[in-house]
Amino acid sequence: MRLHTKLMLGMFVLILLMGGIFNVTYQNIMESNLKHEIGIKALSVAQSVSNIPEIQEAFYTEHPTTIIQPIAEKIRQQVDAEFIVIGNRNEIRYSHPNPRRIGQKMVGGDNDRVFKGESIISESTGTLGPSLRGKAPIFSDGKVIGVVSVGYLQTNIEKNVSKIERKILIVTLLILIGGILAALLISLNIKRAIFGLEPKEIAWMYQEKHAILESIHEGIIAIDTKGKITVVNETAHKILNVPNSTMLRGKKIDEVIENTQLLEVVHTGQAEYDREFNIFGEAFLTNRIPILNNRGEIIGAVASLRNKSELYKLLQELSHVKSYAEGLRAQTHEYSNRLYTVLGLIQLGSNKEAIDFISKEVDVAQGFIQFLMREIPDPIIAGFILGKVSLASELKIDFKVDRESSFKDVPSDINRGQLITIIGNLINNAFEAVKDNDKNEKRVALFLTDLGKELIIEVEDNGKGIDSTNHERIFERGFTTKSSNNNSGIGLSLVEELIIELGGNVTFSSKVGVGTIFMVAIPKSGGI
Known part of the structure; x- marks a missing residue:
């Protein structure tokens, strides 16, 4: 029924x-x-x-x-x-x-x-x-x-008494009819309020909603129009350092988190996306969205909280994957060209020239690979640099790794992913700087050294340089001098944040029309 x-x-x-x-x-x-x-x-x-x-x-x-x-x-x-x-x-x-x-x-x-x-x-x-x-x-x-x-x-x-009883009976019947009509209206209103769902369906939806909220890696907090918390998931409890046994529902949002601006979203009805928000000194990215009923009226607001460092890790991993893919594609393209060259020499009967070409390429490649294996024994960093060399060859950029480089003494507690993100973004930035170079030569140089108490990374290019008016903003998130790339303005900001996290520092010198040098120093003793 x-x-x-x-x-x-x-x-x-x-x-x-x-x-x-x-x-x-x-x-x-x-x-x-x-x-x-x-x-x-x-x-x-x-x-x-x-x-x-x-x-x-x-x-x-x-x-x-x-x-x-x-x-x-x-x-x-x-x-x-x-x-x-x-x-x-x-x-x-x-x-x-x-x-x-x-x-x-x-x-x-x-x-x-x-x-x-x-x-x-x-x-x-x-x-x-x-x-x-x-x-x-x-x-x-x-x-x-x-x-x-x-x-x-x-x-x-x-x-x-009978006369009175008849009157009472009439009144009772009127009450019954009114009650039945009221019951019908109440029943219809309840049905409309719960969207025609049955109790079992409502219970199932509640369990499903609870499971979804708890499976989300983001913290979820919802409030009503009075600013009282109506929904909070387990991740939000962890973010707020509040045990799950502590009931947050029913409390004012300002009593739990200060300056959430969720009530402003309720009042204005304007959604906010990817806003930075600090909780207990830790940075989070938050989305704030108004909650509307079926009549379009605002009945509350919901916020999602995601740890900023987790997004950075994800960005780093994506950057690594992209770099590896670019390296493999460049290597494939480069070796395809060389194979076509060998094929052409053989077809022309120039067997000696084909053998000399192959020997030369093998010597160069083996020499460079042996250098990387000797001076940069970490396979992740070495493989990453090798990929960038192949990419530079495809882009017609003269990319050199200084033969005085040495990166043997890299402490195991320093995150390799962070190092690759730093090196990769600096190299990519240098490639962008020389890509549209008016000069005949497009040069980028990488120098790595682990001598002393710090790891030193230098990337130099002969691009157009950075105007002095932009020096103070070069590490600002979203700032870029490039007009064609929608993803610009993130790399150098991310580099600075990772270097600070590792306890190091980054400096640069640039001259318009000559080029730019970025220098990074990271202590071997670990980050702050």
Whole structure:
């Protein structure tokens, strides 16, 4: 059975039950109140009649009925009572609605207490049938000389109760109809609010959402329009150094993180992407996005937090992969050209020239490879440089590795990936600088040395140089003098950040029209 149907049936049964209870309870209360009011009225009339002087004096006359009957009947009609019966101590009637019953003994057997001086309300059966009576004693000189009985028939009371019950029934039916309509509206609103989903589907979606949030490597924090946290995943707990057992939901975002600007996103509705944000001195990249409901109204905002150092590591790995790929492609292209040259010489019958060409190429390649293996024994760094040599050959750039270079004593705790990123970005920057060189020669030189307490890396090019007005901004993220490359402005900034992380420093000297030299010094003792 669907949730919508369950809600309808449940609320219908509840309203029906409440309506029934209301009907029965209210009827009983009204019947009890009505009897009580009629009893009080009867007693009040009886007490009033008992205090009439004419009636008291009539008891001492020869024919009391002639005085009492007219008075009693007049009052009975005024108060709409069924009967007003007045009798003496012997319960002989002096008045009755039926004159033929005057002089007869009173019926009901409930006068004992009255003759003792009490005023009472009783239910008894008389000559007219079951009735509710109010009885009061008639006093003379402090003695009880008679009794006044004012009564209302039960049948008439029940008729009045039936009228009230019909009204209550009508009201109950109206309540039931209104309740059913309200139940229908509530059920429809609930169905619309939960997008027609069933409880099992909602539970599954909640579990799925929780699993997704916890599987995301980024910290996720969401707030409502009042700035209270509504969602926070485990990664966010770790970023904030807050145990998972500590409940963050319901807390104000400013109490957990200062200056998040999430509330500004709620107020402005403008999303923010890739903004740098510091938490406890650590840099994070954050995206802040407003949360909209199906009517397009802002109901909150969500922020994702990603450690900046992790992005740098990823960027480094991508840079390495790209460099390796470029090196392999350049090597393939270069050796393809040389193979075509050998093939052409053989086809022309110039076997001696082909052998000499092959020997020369082998000597050069083997000599350079032996130099790299000897002076730069680390296979990752050596292989990377070899790839850059091949790329330079393809780009028609004269790329030289200084034969005085030596990179044997590189401490194992220095990250090779960081070194390759530094060297690679400096070489790529130099290649870009000489690529559009007006000079016939496009020269780039690399010098590496591990002598002393520092690792020294120098990259020199004969490009156009850097204008002195740009010297202070050269390491600024996003700054570039190149107009054609959308990815420019990141390499040198990344180089500086990695060098600072390793505890080193970078300097450069440049002269317009002559070229640029970048020099990096990294302590062997490790970073800061």
